[in-house]
Amino acid sequence: xxxxxxxxxxxxxxxxxxxxxxxxxxxxxxxxxxxxxxxxxxxxxxxxxxxxxxxxxxxxxxxxxxxxxxxxxxxxxxxxxxxxxxxxxxxxxxxxxxxxxxxxxxxxxxxxxxxxxxxxxxxxxxxxxxxxxxxxxxxxxxxxxxxxxxxxxxxxxxxxxxxxxxxxxxxxxxxxxxxxxxxxxxxxxxxxxxxxxxxxxxxxxxxxxxxxxxxxxxxxxxxxxxxxxxxxxxxxxxxxxxxxxxxxxxxxxxxxxxxxxxxxxxxxxxxxxxxxxxxxxxxxxxxxxxxxxxxxxxxxxxxxxxxxxxxxxxxxxxxxxxxxxxxxxxxxxx
Amino acid sequence: xxxxxxxxxxxxxxxxxxxxxxxxxxxxxxxxxxxxxxxxxxxxxxxxxxxxxxxxxxxxxxxxxxxxxxxxxxxxxxxxxxxxxxxxxxxxxxxxxxxxxxxxxxxxxxxxxxxxxxxxxxxxxxxxxxxxxxxxxxxxxxxxxxxxxxxxxxxxxxxxxxxxxxxxxxxxxxxxxxxxxxxxxxxxxxxxxxxxxxxxxxxxxxxxxxxxxxxxxxxxxxxxxxxxxxxxxxxxxxxxxxxxxxxxxxxxxxxxxxxxxxxxxxxxxxxxxxxxxxxxxxxxxxxxxxxxxxxxxxxxxxxxxxxxxxxxxxxxxxxxxxxx
Numbered sequence: 001x002x003x004x005x006x007x008x009x010x011x012x013x014x015x016x017x018x019x020x021x022x023x024x025x026x027x028x029x030x031x032x033x034x035x036x037x038x039x040x041x042x043x044x045x046x047x048x049x050x051x052x053x054x055x056x057x058x059x060x061x062x063x064x065x066x067x068x069x070x071x072x073x074x075x076x077x078x079x080x081x082x083x084x085x086x087x088x089x090x091x092x093x094x095x096x097x098x099x100x101x102x103x104x105x106x107x108x109x110x111x112x113x114x115x116x117x118x119x120x121x122x123x124x125x126x127x128x129x130x131x132x133x134x135x136x137x138x139x140x141x142x143x144x145x146x147x148x149x150x151x152x153x154x155x156x157x158x159x160x161x162x163x164x165x166x167x168x169x170x171x172x173x174x175x176x177x178x179x180x181x182x183x184x185x186x187x188x189x190x191x192x193x194x195x196x197x198x199x200x201x202x203x204x205x206x207x208x209x210x211x212x213x214x215x216x217x218x219x220x221x222x223x224x225x226x227x228x229x230x231x232x233x234x235x236x237x238x239x240x241x242x243x244x245x246x247x248x249x250x251x252x253x254x255x256x257x258x259x260x261x262x263x264x265x266x267x268x269x270x271x272x273x274x275x276x277x278x279x280x281x282x283x284x285x286x287x288x289x290x291x292x293x294x295x296x297x298x299x300x301x302x303x304x305x306x307x308x309x310x311x312x313x314x315x316x317x318x319x320x321x322x323x324x325x326x327x328x329x330x331x332x333x334x
Numbered sequence: 335x336x337x338x339x340x341x342x343x344x345x346x347x348x349x350x351x352x353x354x355x356x357x358x359x360x361x362x363x364x365x366x367x368x369x370x371x372x373x374x375x376x377x378x379x380x381x382x383x384x385x386x387x388x389x390x391x392x393x394x395x396x397x398x399x400x401x402x403x404x405x406x407x408x409x410x411x412x413x414x415x416x417x418x419x420x421x422x423x424x425x426x427x428x429x430x431x432x433x434x435x436x437x438x439x440x441x442x443x444x445x446x447x448x449x450x451x452x453x454x455x456x457x458x459x460x461x462x463x464x465x466x467x468x469x470x471x472x473x474x475x476x477x478x479x480x481x482x483x484x485x486x487x488x489x490x491x492x493x494x495x496x497x498x499x500x501x502x503x504x505x506x507x508x509x510x511x512x513x514x515x516x517x518x519x520x521x522x523x524x525x526x527x528x529x530x531x532x533x534x535x536x537x538x539x540x541x542x543x544x545x546x547x548x549x550x551x552x553x554x555x556x557x558x559x560x561x562x563x564x565x566x567x568x569x570x571x572x573x574x575x576x577x578x579x580x581x582x583x584x585x586x587x588x589x590x591x592x593x594x595x596x597x598x599x600x601x602x603x604x605x606x607x608x609x610x611x612x613x614x615x616x617x618x619x620x621x622x623x624x625x626x627x628x629x630x631x632x633x634x635x636x637x638x639x640x641x642x643x644x645x646x647x648x649x650x651x652x653x654x655x656x657x658x
Contacts, residue, residue, distance in 0.1 A: 084465070129646060136603050138412070138465070139649050142590055143642040150638030158635055261473055264466075274463050308480035315474020322470065323460045 033324065034270045034286040041293055049297060057296065059178050065292040066181035067247065068092070069285070070240035071259055072266040073192050074233035076284045079267050080196070081229050082209040082276025083130065083137040087144030088237040089259030091119055093252070094152040095241025099171070100163035100251025101155055108170040115242040116235060122148065123234020127227035137230075144234075145260070152253060159253040167249055175247030184243065188236075193281035205229060209276025265318045266291050273325070291317075361651050362598055362615045369622040377629055383505045390506065391575050393621040394513040395420075395568035397614060399588050400595040401520045402561030404613045407596050408524075409537040409557050410605025411464035415453055416565040416592060418475025419446045420585025423569030425479035427495070428488045428579045435494040443566045449475060450562020451555065458554035472589070479581035487580035490573055498574035509571045516564065521610040530608075533557055537605030595620055598648040619648075 046053040071088045078085040095115040102110035122144060129140045153159055165172050175181055196202040204225040207215035216222050245251050264274075270287030272279025294317065295310050302309040373380040399416050406413045423442040430438035449471060456467035490496070498508050524530040532553050535543045544550045565588075572584050599616030600609045623644055627637040 129650075133650055135646065135649050139593070139597065139603070140646060142593075143645040145642075146590070146638045146645070147642035150635045150642065153635035153638070154633070158633060258473070261469060264469065265473070268466060274466055308477040308485075311477025312474050312481065313477075315470045315472070315477065318466070318473065319456065319470035322462045322466045323456065326461045 032271070032283075033321070034283050034290060037269075038286045038290040038293070041290060041297075045293065045297055049300065051300065052297065059182075061289075061292050061296050062182045062185075063178055065288060066185040067175075067240045067244040068259060068262070069185050069266075069288040070188055070236055070243075071263040072270075072284050072288050073188060073281065074236040074240075075260070075263040075267050076270070076272055076279060076281060077192070077196070077205060077229050078137075078233050079264070079272050079274060080209050080276055080279045081205040081226065082212065083226070083229070084141065084264070084274075085126075085144075085230065085233045085237075086138065086141040086260045087122075087126065087148055088233060088263055089256040089261075090145045090148035090152070091122065091234055091237035091256075092241040092244070092259055093254075093256035094148040095119060095238030096245035096248075096255060097152040097155055097163065097241075097251035097253060098238070099242040099245040100165055103165045103169065103171050104163045111165070111171040111246075112174075112242065115238040119235040119238025120231055122238075123231035124227060126234060127230030130230060131223040131226035141230075156251070156253045162253065163251045165245065165249040165251075171246055172249055173246075175243050175245075181243070181247060189281055189285050196281055201225065201228065206277060209278070211277070262291060262314070265314060268318065268325070269321050271325075362600065362612065362619050362648075365619050366615060366622060369619070369626055373622070373626055373629065380629070387505070387507060389621055389625055390510045390513075392624075393617055394509045395572050396588065396591045396595060396621070397513050397617040398516055398568040398571070399565050400592040400599075400613050400617050401516060401610070402564035403589075403592040404596045404599075404601050404608050404610065405520070405524075405533065405557050406464070406561045407537075407593070407601055407603060408605055408608035409533050409554060410540070411457060411537075411554070411557070412468065412593065412603075413453065413558065413561045413565075414465065414468040414589045415449060415471035415475060416561065416568075417585035417588040418472045418479070419449050419562055419565040420569035420572060420588055421476045421479040421581040422446070422449065422482075423566045424573040424579040424584050425483040425581045427570065427573050428490060429482065431490070431492055435492045439495075439570055442570055443563050446562040446564075446566025446569070447559050448562070450559040450565075453562070454555035454558030457558060458551040476581065476585075483579060483581045485582065487578045487582070490577055490579055495570070495574035496577055498571055507575075509575065512567070512571065516567070517610065517614055524608050524610055529553070529556065534606060534608060537607070539606075591620065594645050594648070598645075 051057065071092055074088055075085055095118075098115045098118055099111045102112075102114040106114075126140050126144050129135045130137050156162070175184075196205070204215065204220045204222075207218060207220050208222055208225060212222060241256070244255075266287035267279070267284050268274060268287070269290055270280070270283030270285070272283060291314065294313060298310045298313055370380075379385055399420075403413055403416065422445055426442040426445050427438050430441050453464075453468045453471050456462040456470075457464050460467075498512075501508065503511070524534075532543070532548050533556075535546075535548060536550055536553050540550055565585075568588075569585065573579050576584070595616035596613050597603060597616070598619055599612030599614070601607055601612060620641075623641065624637065627640060632640070
């Protein structure tokens with residue numbers, strides 16, 4: 001379904017040139033590259049890496065990345081519309097701190113509602129600056145990154161106060177156990193995939209990302225859609241942080257730094273093109289899993305270097321993927 | 335992307351905001367004057383030479399990075415890898431200090447140039463979007479630097495390096511003169527050389543420049559190499575002044591600081607224009623904002639929020655002037 005929908009947009013970007021069979025294969029590879037590499041990496045890891053192929057390890061990978069994967073989901077919406085949201089990592093941390101603060105100052109209801117409301121408000125402000133004041137999404141969301149981090153530090157008294165969530169509360173139940181985080185993430189991705197391909201909002205995102213002017217002429221409410229997409233991504237990121245706080249049973253202040261980059265990397269690896277107009281939720285899910293598996297393998301085999309090794313591999317991996325993407329696409333004439 | 339940007343310019347009602355352009359053009363300078371005046375009144379030590387030196391230590395590296403960033407933004411690109419390059423230089427410096435200080439400085443700057451060549455090749459030849467190409471280096475370089483250096487910071491005991499931040503002439507540190515020299519060089523390159531003309535042309539319209547016979551790929555490549563080398567110079571200054579090589583922490587958020595300085599200084603993100611002196615003014619303005627907030631004991635959290643708001647306002651005003 002999504003391939004049918006995205007093909008016209010790519011044709012337009014290529015100046016309306018008819019696709020040859022070879023170009024069609026390239027386009028298919030570009031879209032399905034993430035899932036293919038994921039399957040290959042998992043197969044190789046199962047064969048060569050002892051201890052990888054155990055149900056315990058698989059559930060560690062899935063649970064550990066369940067809530068962070070929602071950032072990539074949010075980023076997919078934004079990137080398909082041709083924008084970018086660099087604030088999701090900070091919003092993730094802010095959502096967690098707000099939830100834990102709310103748990104300590106009101107109870108489970110406040111803990112759930114407060115992150116949603118704040119995420120929504122910050123998202124609307126960012127979206128309005130981008131859609132109506134026409135500021136670059138890049139700059140606005142960088143400022144949003146700073147702002148959200150400042151706000152969470154103010155709430156946590158410069159990071160010196162950690163708010164704990166009581167283990168037996170309704171709120172802590174949300175992120176408890178092995179299956180609840182995984183099922184939550186799967187449900188979010190399923191809903192997002194339907195929204196993206198089956199609703200008018202999703203169609204509008206593809207249209208705007210493909211060509212903003214054409215979308216305007218087609219009668220798409222470009223500005224309103226843009227505000228909506230940043231609102232959605234702000235809210236989703238805060239909700240992801242809230243669920244994560246429930247799992248960790250505390251509002252961690254120094255979490256989420258650089259998560260926006262991981263999210264963008266996952267989206268790009270999943271075949272979504274950064275110029276917008278094309279992409280899929282299923283690809284992003286594959287991208288998230290691929291990065292998670294690589295992270296896990298690095299943790300097992302290069303543990304003496306810790307997170308710096310995974311930064312290095314992630315960066316190199318992203319570079320390889322984008323180079324492949326651009327060679328497979330061969331669209332822009334320079 | 336180009337189409338959208340052009341159309342955004344075209345959609346602006348002509349003449350409706352005729353007052354906006356001159357206001358925006360001089361807003362940064364007015365802001366600087368106001369901030370200096372406010373600080374001079376509120377704190378007697380603000381105009382002292384000691385305080386000036388402290389401000390320079392922080393502002394000069396940002397300025398040097400911002401100069402490279404201005405060149406990249408002039409070609410309608412962006413360089414997110416500068417923080418990673420700064421981290422890498424402080425990993426390279428202690429590694430080769432045994433061969434002499436100038437060798438290690440040269441190698442550090444060379445390493446920056448190589449990083450620039452990598453992101454430049456990705457942009458120019460592989461035709462990857464600048465933001466993604468440099469993003470991958472931003473993630474990768476810091477990891478590489480930490481692996482090279484080890485997790486803990488290493489002391490740098492070389493007198494030449496330490497003097498970059500300690501001694502100088504007329505009460506100003508050496509790094510201030512290096513910064514001023516680089517401003518003069520970049521201003522000359524932008525205004526008086528063919529490369530300067532060409533890179534502005536590429537930023538204005540890459541396809542037209544290509545059709546006009548300009549070596550677009552080589553120009554793009556050279557811009558990223560220059561940005562990488564300038565970031566490496568900033569990295570050397572930061573490490574020298576800090577007296578430690580700390581790849582895990584040096585250069586964090588520098589891409590944000592540099593981009594803000596460039597945009598506040600009036601260079602539009604849509605390329606085709608480079609304001610070198612504006613970039614200097616933008617750096618000074620952002621430094622004054624941060625100094626004002628710190629001197630009034632504003633907490634770090636509130637400082638971040640206020641800076642975020644100022645960035646949005648400044649970019650909004652700068653955008654008005656870019657629309658003409």
